[in-house]
Structures are given as C-alpha cells and as structure tokens.
Amino acid sequence: MSGVTIVGTGRYVPGAPVKNDALARVMETSDEWIQARTGIRQRYFARDGPGPSDLAVEAAKKALHDAGIEASDVDYIIFATMTPDHFFPGSGPLLGAKLGISGVPALDIRQQCAAMPYAFQLANGLVQSGAAETILLVGAEVHAGFMPWTDWDVVRSESDREVSAEAYQRATRHRGLAIIFGDGAGAMVLRKSQAPDGGFIGAELHSDGDSFDHLFVSGCGFRSIPYVTPEALVADEHIPQMRGPSLLKKAVRTLSKTAKSICETHGVSQDEIDCFIVHQANDRINRAVRQALGIPAEKMPSNIARYGNTSAATIGILTDELRRDGTIGEGDLLCFLALGAGLNWGAALLRL
C-alpha cells in the first residue's frame, strides 16, 4: 500500500546571516570554539515583528509552487513549532489565514526538534483515513525571542559598540544554548504516492518525560499564577535551560538505536537507504551516529554550518536543499531521524 510522499518543498530564512564572530561580541565565546564543538558557522535571526507564521508563509509558497498546486488545493495544515507567534492559539490557523485558505483544518504539534518523524506518521494517518488529500506540513521557528541579549544592533553587526559588562555576563551564562539555535522555516507538501508501495513506510517514535529537564523553559507556563511575572523575566526563566553534554550523549545513543530498530522492523538493510536526513542540533551528534552505524558521510548530509539548529524547521530546510540540488530524487529511500525537547525522538522511513 502506498503512503504519503513529498511532492513539493520550500525553505526560508530571515535577513542576513549572523556569523559566530558577531556572537563573540556579546558573550564569551569564539568562532573557533563554536565551529569545533558544533560545526556551526552562522545562523539567521528574525527581527522583532514577524513570527514563525510569517516565515512559514514564505517557505509554504515555495513548496506549493514546487508541487505545482495552489494554496486552495491544501486541505490540511500541520504546523510544527516550539516558538509559536502567540502563547495560544497555535500558528497553524494563522498560516492558513495568511495563505488565504482560512477554513482548512490546522494542527500545531509540539515535538520541537523531533517534529518531522511525528508529522510524517500523522500526515500518513490523515491521508490513509480519508481525512485529507493534500497536506501542507511546515516547521518554523523564531528563537530570537529567547536569546539572552538585548544588543541586537551588535549581534547584527549594525554597530561595533561595546556591550555592558552586565549584558556580557548575562549572555555568557546562556552561551551553550545561545550559540546553537537559529531561525527559519521549512515546508513540504505531502500527498499519497502514485508509486506502488511508494511514500511513507513507517515511523518509530518515542518520548521520555522523565528527561524533560534536559531542555525546557522553566518559567512562563501555567504551573505559575500568573503564568508570567516581572520576577520570572528578571531571573531569565523565559530562556530555555539545557543540559547540553548529557543531551548530546542521549542523542547519539537514542538516534543510533532508533535507526537500527526501524530498519529491523521494516526489513530494510541500512545499505538500502539512499539518504539519512537527520536533525541538525550539533554536527558532533550526527558524526557520532554515522560512525556508530557505519554510514558513509555522503549518505548523511549536513547543513548546520549555514543555519545552526532551527528546531522543527531543520528537516524541512535540509530536505528542500537536498531535493533542489539533486542529492535526493524519485525512488530514493529516505530515513528521517530526530531528537528534541520533551524528550521526543524518532525515525521515519519514506520512499520518495
């Protein structure tokens, strides 16, 4: 039986790239450290105003054009983000309105960096059940809102003034987190594959709420009444806390294990997979997974140097790049792999 497949892709990043050197002006870090420890050279940040739904519109228009369809052909929207335009409602309906297709059902999903394997399973279920035919799946993030500085003119290289010692110390306290994230949007149009046995094959998904404290926002949630206070902001409780080294080890272990397991479940040998499209959180994670599984470098492409970690947008951005440069094409067997806050992680197999 055929499953959903990718019939169009698009990506969008806001403004000019922010190089590592620019971050080193607002906190204690360096281009050498960031490149050596993460593989990142630059990232993009949205300006104050446009939200993830605005970034998503740009990526979605390209994906619709690529698929050769109109927005009015979409009958379901899945919007993946951990940085929604508003605390509520979700960004999916906003995206629908901005594309001129209000009325179409729209779901937001909150699997953070692990969104895409979850979204493929969900999209496949919707199409197989007859609930949808043409799904617009978008991952979009504006992480700029939780960055630990206010000196945006310096970060954007619009000024070379010194930042205050207090601002520098504050940003340095969050440097592990601040250097990895960047903004962007990746969109895909999903429809049932026309090829016999083509499209989505299966997903293996996991979550572990016991480990939620590896990456989470401690404040600005409805455990507190009121849910946001001036004191919480002063204490930087709106900035995510991340146990970076432990998360890195967990990511290597779980992603390697899940990739092996999904292949076994579906009787696919690793060698048959044409491309592993893996979330880009840190190039060291992906290199270690590659080594653990014995996958050649060309089968696990990396674009983290150019974008940093764009959370739910990453796999859409990378997939779009790979389709457009011809690395992947019709008939290819793809394995998507991702882990993110929650913790959530998983893999999905799909034949293009």
Ligand code: UT7
């Ligand atoms: O997508 C969501 C999932 N997120 C992830 O998977 C993130 C996974 N974790 C990571 O990517 C890495 O743990 C980080 C990039 C966040 C940190 O790299 P690390 O190699 O694990 O460094 P570390 O936290 O163990 O720190 C090593 C040293 C420390 O200094 P001392 O104590 O050895 O003197 C840190 O204070 O590096 C220092 N350090 C930095 N130095 C310069 C930490 N961050 C920085 C920085 N610049 N940005």
